[in-house]
Amino acid sequence: MPKREKKNVNKPDKSPAGGKARSRGGPSTPRKSGRGADQGGVSDDNCDVDTASQMSVCSDGSYLFDETQAPDAQSDDVDMQNDLEDKLVEYIDGTTQKSLQRRTECLKSLKKMLSSHVLGDLLMDRKVTMTDCIERCLKKGKGEEQALAADLTALLSIQLGHNESEEVFKSISPLLQTLTIDPSAGANVRAACTTALGRCSFISASDIHLLENCMDSFETVFRAAYMRQDGSMGKFDPQVNNLHCAALTSWTLLASISPPSKIEALMNSHLLKLPGMLHSDDVNMRIAAGEALALLYEMIRQFDKDFEGPDMMELCDTLKKLATDGNKQRAKKDRRQQRSSFRDILGSIEDFEPPYEVIKFGQEKVELDNWVWKITYVCLKEMLGPGMNSHLMNNELLRDIFQLGPAISPADISSKVSKNEKQFYNAAAFKARTKSRGKLRDKRSTHLDFD
Numbered sequence: 001m002p003k004r005e006k007k008n009v010n011k012p013d014k015s016p017a018g019g020k021a022r023s024r025g026g027p028s029t030p031r032k033s034g035r036g037a038d039q040g041g042v043s044d045d046n047c048d049v050d051t052a053s054q055m056s057v058c059s060d061g062s063y064l065f066d067e068t069q070a071p072d073a074q075s076d077d078v079d080m081q082n083d084l085e086d087k088l089v090e091y092i093d094g095t096t097q098k099s100l101q102r103r104t105e106c107l108k109s110l111k112k113m114l115s116s117h118v119l120g121d122l123l124m125d126r127k128v129t130m131t132d133c134i135e136r137c138l139k140k141g142k143g144e145e146q147a148l149a150a151d152l153t154a155l156l157s158i159q160l161g162h163n164e165s166e167e168v169f170k171s172i173s174p175l176l177q178t179l180t181i182d183p184s185a186g187a188n189v190r191a192a193c194t195t196a197l198g199r200c201s202f203i204s205a206s207d208i209h210l211l212e213n214c215m216d217s218f219e220t221v222f223r224a225a226y227m228r229q230d231g232s233m234g235k236f237d238p239q240v241n242n243l244h245c246a247a248l249t250s251w252t253l254l255a256s257i258s259p260p261s262k263i264e265a266l267m268n269s270h271l272l273k274l275p276g277m278l279h280s281d282d283v284n285m286r287i288a289a290g291e292a293l294a295l296l297y298e299m300i301r302q303f304d305k306d307f308e309g310p311d312m313m314e315l316c317d318t319l320k321k322l323a324t325d326g327n328k329q330r331a332k333k334d335r336r337q338q339r340s341s342f343r344d345i346l347g348s349i350e351d352f353e354p355p356y357e358v359i360k361f362g363q364e365k366v367e368l369d370n371w372v373w374k375i376t377y378v379c380l381k382e383m384l385g386p387g388m389n390s391h392l393m394n395n396e397l398l399r400d401i402f403q404l405g406p407a408i409s410p411a412d413i414s415s416k417v418s419k420n421e422k423q424f425y426n427a428a429a430f431k432a433r434t435k436s437r438g439k440l441r442d443k444r445s446t447h448l449d450f451d
Helices: 049-056 067-094 100-116 120-124 127-140 144-180 187-204 208-225 238-255 260-270 274-279 283-300 312-323 332-351 371-394 396-401 410-414 419-450
Strands: 357-361 364-368
Touching: 067 100, 067 120, 067 127, 100 144, 100 371, 120 127, 120 144, 127 144, 144 187, 144 208, 144 371, 144 396, 187 208, 187 238, 187 371, 208 238, 238 283, 238 371, 260 283, 274 283, 274 312, 283 312, 283 332, 283 371, 312 332, 357 371, 364 371, 371 396
Parallel strands: none
Antiparallel strands: 357 364
């Protein structure tokens, strides 16, 4: 006798968009429902393959978005926006307080807010006020206050975009440049100003002569890390090494947007100097020098595909040693970071293979398949930190830099079926097909036995 079928069928969990499965161990088994035909549209008496297969696709998105909750969601968004605006005003006012501690706390809060949220519209109306606050902190502040103000300058430029941030850049860049090359300022302050000047110039500067001026200032700082004529390297404390590295990284970032007419001049002036910096005691300096070399080779090979440069064999030998470095005197983390970076650098310079990395965020991704984009991404990520993904999704400047097109609206995101939901529906459809075919087999078997 054929085995009696159960009336209940497994159904997927109709969770809202973005909802996660109850089980954490991969695709979970669909939850059982107490009623078959009434809730799932699939019953034992009326279930065929065509009907069951329709369950494998969520066509109308009814399980993903509840329209009755849309007003509440919009209200929450408005409340969140108002809350951010109130905090923004509070923190801006706090930067004018007499208490150094209070000013520092407000600068930290502003830095965190601008790196985590896209506030272009709110900042547009307060651009002049923000500029005045930053300028005041850079002129009259000391130490940490100046460093935080410099960081805030770069974040403000990222928020406002190229056109709107140009006035801010023209107003603040002289202060940043002065502090960058001022030997009496602290190394941490100079490093922050160097980093901010590099990012702001990359975003806002439209005059090639201004870019060249900034690059000259950066080289004034990191030239102390060049190899000396006797083949020795200078010894610096960690803070000064960090300053040199920040200056070289900012120089490389601006070199990535240099016009073709300037590339040959950059090659002639730096191709013999940068390899010496690969022998630095600081791992970050070695990596920064290697990436600068990889960028220069990539740019010149756009015009001369077979370009190798002077002392190619010696350079490749040095890169190979760094890519396979097992010196136990260096920290394990430093060795791992160095080997990973120099494998890409060596592949680009020796084998003509560009780097490749995929950055996924939300429903989108960025493919970093050249050194220009990779260096740009790393420099922006250093400023934005964990907020990088949020800015990639919603910041027009970053979407323009990485050619992502217009931002995807929440409605478009909510209409997409998640991977787990597809698995739930496919599992339900598979079970329905199995039961239907099993019943047909049982009927055929009974009919044959009767005959």
